[in-house]
Amino acid sequence: MNTLVIAVAGTGVLALVFAAWRARIVAAADPGTPRMIEIAGYIREGAMAFLRRQYQTLLYFVIGVAALLTAANWSQGTSLVALAFATGALCSALAGYFGMRVATLANVRTSAAARTSIAQALHIAFTGGSVMGMCVVGLGVLGLSLLYLLFTAIFGSDIASVTGPVLAVLSGFSLGASSIALFARVGGGIYTKAADIGADLVGKLEVGIPEDDPRNPAAIADAVGDNVGDVAGMGADLFESYVGAILGAMILGIPYAVSIGVPESEQLNFVILPLALAGLGILVSIGSTFLVRTSEEANPQRALNLGVFGSVFFMIPLTYFAIRWVVPGDALALLGSMVLGLVGGLGIAFSTEYYTAGDYGPVDAISASSLTGAATNLISGLAVGMQSTAVPTLIIAAALVGSYSLAGLYGIALGGLGMLSTVGIQLAVDAYGPIADNAGGICEMSNLPREVRERTDRLDAVGNTTAAMGKGFAIGSAALTALALFSAFQTQARLSALDLLNPVVMAGVFVGGMVPFLFSSLAMRAVGDAAGEMIEEVRRQFKEIPGLMEGTATADYARCVDISTRAALQRMMLPGLLAVVIPVAVGFLAGKQALGGLLAGVTVTGVLLALFMSNAGGAWDNAKKNIEGGAHGGKGSPAHQAAVVGDTVGDPFKDTAGPSLNILIKLMAVVAVVIAPLIA
């Protein structure tokens, strides 16, 4: 089977080569006027400086955890888990770094292209996004397959070695990816929302200047935030999802093979299958990027949809043949599990769309409740967010039971992987969003003609449907992958049952259920505090810098960038550490039963809170946009002021705490998987 693994590694290399080629296309495009280059320079400089400082800070964390892992595994002589961990962390960091480098080149080049052609602007923005997408899948697949080859070379590639040390050590890679992702999401989320809130509340409400106005001292910090939060943060996030989903399925492969009576000689194929499917997904993703092209008149949304839906369309039959080719047994059952995950993800996406898009009842109700003030807007939005948990939860429960009945725990893992198999192109579309957003900001700050900004606005407005789909997949796959990792923990910890009638398990569920609340609280408070500081700084600059409002003086952008940077770096540490320390502490102090309960509790409330917060935030955002579009009095009306309050509260909900929770639940499960052999 190692030949197949080498081939999979080849697809990883191919993805990286493709990414490098796309990056050169972006770099070669016209960067626009000197003013545009200057503005883009500020943004790029701020973003890269933040990433550098963030990685420096995390270096200590990586070294510390690697040392602990080496010490803990000293007796078994497998300090290789520390190596895997460091490699995972490095790959995650590289994916974020490459993606952001290209995104901060693509933004200004998209603005420049928009001066003449919307088709060309879409091409640049999407090409920039596809670099991030391909880096993520390329590094993920390459890292996992090379480490797998290395560890089977060291420990042997018989069944006992693979189910024993090889997969145990390989899970370190996932641990590295997940922990960096959590810091990146939380740090990026704090950065971007502190800047966004500061810029909006003072700029729009108090001073009355438009979005992205260069007079706003927080304008650059806001644009930097889009990159560090939405590009680097999201890249690290999806890198960890992808790796976690593949690893979870690999660990559950042999128990499934044994349960359906596959002869020993073919059992390993079930471990390789998830890697092979990931490799296939890379080929399909690369192919699908060529579907994304538009003309001047056509709706750019169609081009993006064609890419994403096209990839799914090709992926399903190819998956079937791949399964039949790689493993014996009932290929339809395995395909069914994957498709169930995919359909479930689509169902969650439609539900997300219903609760958060401006065209349906829930958002209308929030807009209407803004007429009686901010308080009723908030009550209404919180209610919508809470209600929006119902349908996705039922879908997850159904997918869970359905994919289990098709292919056991392995089926659950494949369901999670199903949503992520074409992540290469999905992420390209996701990363396209902040590039188009940034391009619009650069137009505004460079005083380009109105029609250029209108073109970038059109580009920015599309991709929402695909982004909603991405969110649905992110939550659905997080739930299924967390449950797969939870099962992988039980396999690795040799737990035969986890009985809720045992009060130790129930106490674990309680404490685990609390962790997402505590974690969200820390993230929210960090954003609140940093935003408060930002608001005061922006107010101060408008008061103290003469000529700023008139446009004769320049704002002190650097101070606002600094506030966001400091807040993000300081306040990301505690929530990130909690996620690692809590499962370790519970596992070693209270035992594996309590740790199992903890994981179940974290997963359930983590998914629910993530749905609540993401959807409430999205709904408030679109309620505000409805009013800005003319409903209930339009811009500047009391209803608008009320809706801005709701939107601002929703910012840390949907862009800091909410998406971080998806990582949290998997990170805690991966920590449990890694320490499982020690507490078994």
Added chain:
Amino acid sequence: MNTLVIAVAGTGVLALVFAAWRARIVAAADPGTPRMIEIAGYIREGAMAFLRRQYQTLLYFVIGVAALLTAANWSQGTSLVALAFATGALCSALAGYFGMRVATLANVRTSAAARTSIAQALHIAFTGGSVMGMCVVGLGVLGLSLLYLLFTAIFGSDIASVTGPVLAVLSGFSLGASSIALFARVGGGIYTKAADIGADLVGKLEVGIPEDDPRNPAAIADAVGDNVGDVAGMGADLFESYVGAILGAMILGIPYAVSIGVPESEQLNFVILPLALAGLGILVSIGSTFLVRTSEEANPQRALNLGVFGSVFFMIPLTYFAIRWVVPGDALALLGSMVLGLVGGLGIAFSTEYYTAGDYGPVDAISASSLTGAATNLISGLAVGMQSTAVPTLIIAAALVGSYSLAGLYGIALGGLGMLSTVGIQLAVDAYGPIADNAGGICEMSNLPREVRERTDRLDAVGNTTAAMGKGFAIGSAALTALALFSAFQTQARLSALDLLNPVVMAGVFVGGMVPFLFSSLAMRAVGDAAGEMIEEVRRQFKEIPGLMEGTATADYARCVDISTRAALQRMMLPGLLAVVIPVAVGFLAGKQALGGLLAGVTVTGVLLALFMSNAGGAWDNAKKNIEGGAHGGKGSPAHQAAVVGDTVGDPFKDTAGPSLNILIKLMAVVAVVIAPLIA
């Protein structure tokens, strides 16, 4: 043992006689000036009219459920469960009715007494509250013990009959109590908060008149709301907690007795013990009411503290002797479980106090964040609420494991009961609060001299510490009682294990975890919608009624009362029905494993959301009070306006959804206990 049960019934009768005597004292007191009598008449009329209509609506529900219970149990020939259910519902309704009748007499008499003496005013208000307290414990103990005697007379009082049909049928009483309580809490909560928000947002912010000003069209509805929400709603709430805690312990008595090897002849004593302890609690509560008296100079808080802490002080040693007298075995282990519950409840209360009182860091942070606007105030309050879940969860987990290790599942049930054993006096203090609050409103609306209002304000301000303690006990006991009922369900459904590795169980946990979100969403939206309607009505009256602001015309109070009444009655039904229908549907369609998972999920997220919502609401409330007390610019400043928004969002959090969740988790567990024999 039946002699002991008869004696326990006697303490129930004693409590009711005591309540009747106290009610006559209140009724005989001076009701004040004609204007005061008129205002109080409006309030009383509105409150009693609401209660009447609410009970009429619920009558259909009671008849429907009783019919279903009869039909479902037809084959077993035990339609007695329907009788028990109807009796439980009736007792709950009676407790609410008596309590509110007296509270609406006591409010105006407290105002009248406050014209001359604060000691006398405290006496009237507390006496009024104690009627509610004694009705609740008297009806609870009397109902349970008489039905127990009846059912043992019918089925026999041998072990098999008691563990079989007797306790199964008796659980119908708890079902009746819990379902009425849920409707009362949700309906009362919608009523009171719609009125409160409408009165405050227009009165204070838009028109600028003080709290309880008679010119405010929603003033009467607001005062009525205090009675239907805080008196009748809370009475029904504690009635169900009390009954649920006793019943849960009774069901788990024999399994515990068997597990510690008690001979069969003495096993029933463990079933009777919870009833006996409840009877003892009544005696201690009655005695402790005499400790509550104050002088003109002393702090009235001391008097209330003396009553509550005095009752606990006497209860603990008496409990020890009662346990030794009633049951064989290790009395200290059982006492230890109860005390663990009591200490846990106190711990939760202190944590609640820390996160919600104006003197500590969290509320200070919310006040300070109001300086940068409503959005940062809200982010800060949401973060405080989420953070406040941590310590109580750890306490609950510790109490759970601790009381289990002392006395098994029975110990968990006794822990829950421990917090509620002196509920007679605790509830007297709780009900004292809204009476004093109403008394202040009547002073304002009757234009009594400033110093009278100052006296009632002093009375209203105390009782906060004891109320916080009551909240801590409510949440702690809800968690332990729900877990005890969860165990009782397993006993009744003959579940040997509930394995989280089984995806059906895990799917149940997911769906169960979602229910509190959906439920809260319905409650919040009901308040939001009704408050919006109320705001528009109050705005309309100020605009359309000439002379209203000048005090020459009278507001149309009845229309505001009507808005609250209609909203409460219409919108309480769906959330209440959900709580009953969901466990039945899951139990019959997906089986007992899924139902067990559902209960675990409901309990965990229910407790967490209740803590989050109650504490966030309390913290916002006190942050606003801090600012009104002069911090950050004081009344009318921008920070104050921001804090009012937070306080308003907190209203449905802390007074509608939050406390209802405590009932929800127990109601769903009781439903499961009742249907357990059918799905076993």
